[in-house]
Amino acid sequence: MTAPTVAQRGPYMIDVEKGKTYYWCRCGLSRKQPLCDGSHKSTDLAPLAYVAMETTTVAMCGCKQSKSKPLCDGSHNSL
Numbered sequence: 648m649t650a651p652t653v654a655q656r657g658p659y660m661i662d663v664e665k666g667k668t669y670y671w672c673r674c675g676l677s678r679k680q681p682l683c684d685g686s687h688k689s690t691d692l693a694p695l696a697y698v699a700m701e702t703t704t705v706a707m708c709g710c711k712q713s714k715s716k717p718l719c720d721g722s723h724n725s726l
């Protein structure tokens with residue numbers, strides 16, 4: 648399995664809308680971080696679907712190491 652690329656050593660804060668689905672970039676190669684732009688096609692990784700439970704701002708993982716994907720769990724602090 649391809650190891651994901653660290654896109655950023657910290658989360659991306661993005662506004663999400665209740666009920667809307669977002670595709671979080673798992674591979675780290677997207678130029679539209681933290682969301683998928685199709686760049687994973689050169690890997691064996693695929694995006695992770697995330698449905699927003701409310702309209703709010705969330706911290707999406709940028710280092711791709713979080714155990715709470717797609718949300719940040721502070722794993723970037725140990726890189």
Ligand code: FES
Nearest residue numbers: 672673683686687
């Ligand atoms: S571009 Fe990274 S998962 Fe799609």
